Amino acid sequence: MLDVKQTLSESEERMEMAAMFLEEQLNRIRAGRANIAILDGVRVNSYGQKVPLNQVATVMAPDPRTITIKPWDRKTIRDIEKAIMDSDVGITPENNGEVIRLGIPQPTEERRRELVKQCNKIGEKAKVEVRNVRGDIKDKLKKAIKDGLSEDNEKDAELELQKLHDKYIKKLDELLAAKNKEIMTV
Numbered sequence: 001m002l003d004v005k006q007t008l009s010e011s012e013e014r015m016e017m018a019a020m021f022l023e024e025q026l027n028r029i030r031a032g033r034a035n036i037a038i039l040d041g042v043r044v045n046s047y048g049q050k051v052p053l054n055q056v057a058t059v060m061a062p063d064p065r066t067i068t069i070k071p072w073d074r075k076t077i078r079d080i081e082k083a084i085m086d087s088d089v090g091i092t093p094e095n096n097g098e099v100i101r102l103g104i105p106q107p108t109e110e111r112r113r114e115l116v117k118q119c120n121k122i123g124e125k126a127k128v129e130v131r132n133v134r135g136d137i138k139d140k141l142k143k144a145i146k147d148g149l150s151e152d153n154e155k156d157a158e159l160e161l162q163k164l165h166d167k168y169i170k171k172l173d174e175l176l177a178a179k180n181k182e183i184m185t186v
Contacts, residue, residue: 002144004157007137011161014133015168022126022175029115030090031183032107034061039069044083046076053080057100069093069100107183115183123176127169134165 027037036059043050044057053059057071057080071077080100081093091102107115138161141154 002140002147002149004141004144004149004153007140008157008160008164011133011137012164015130015164018126018129018133019168019171019175021129022123022172025122026119026175026179029119029179029183030104030107031115031179032104032112033064033182034067034102034104036061036067038089039067039084039087042083042087042089044076045079053083056080065104065106067102067104069102070098071100074098112183116180119176119179119183123172126172130165130168130172134161137161 027035028040030038039053039059042053044053044055046056053069056073056076057069060068060070062068069080071080074097077095077097077100081095084091084093084100084102089102091104093100093102095101138158141149141157141161145151145154
């Protein structure tokens with residue numbers, strides 16, 4: 001027989017994963033302010049292996065318009081520059097032989113609107129995942145009635161599931177609203 005509490009906790013875990021996915025993806029979007037998370041996806045070819053940028057250099061944001069990258073080994077400075085150029089960051093690095101600087105340009109109004117659309121697309125994917133979780137669990141609950149779960153328990157579990165769904169959709173909306181505000185703020 002289906003353990004309702006276990007099933008609901010699994011669904012909450014999956015919904016939380018969708019929220020974490022959204023938060024991670026939104027952090028990677030450049031909003032006109034220096035955010036070192038935009039470099040999380042950059043992989044540097046170091047000693048024959050592709051490794052994350054933060055494993056070969058110190059990455060800092062000393063001011064709102066600049067990201068500095070200080071390689072631990074000066075020989076890797078060219079590899080780091082190449083990795084940044086090849087990535088989808090969209091910023092040209094400048095170096096002085098010791099430190100690589102990324103100047104974060106102020107996005108235009110049109111670019112801001114594109115970024116908001118991009119955020120909303122990612123947000124919609126996360127919302128769809130939350131809705132899919134709800135649908136999957138509802139199906140499990142319907143099948144559990146055939147296996148002996150009482151209809152009252154099934155209805156209570158469905159109500160609880162709907163509350164979880166609403167909570168996470170609200171959380172996703174709040175994350176999106178905060179990111180959109182950050183993007184649109186000049």
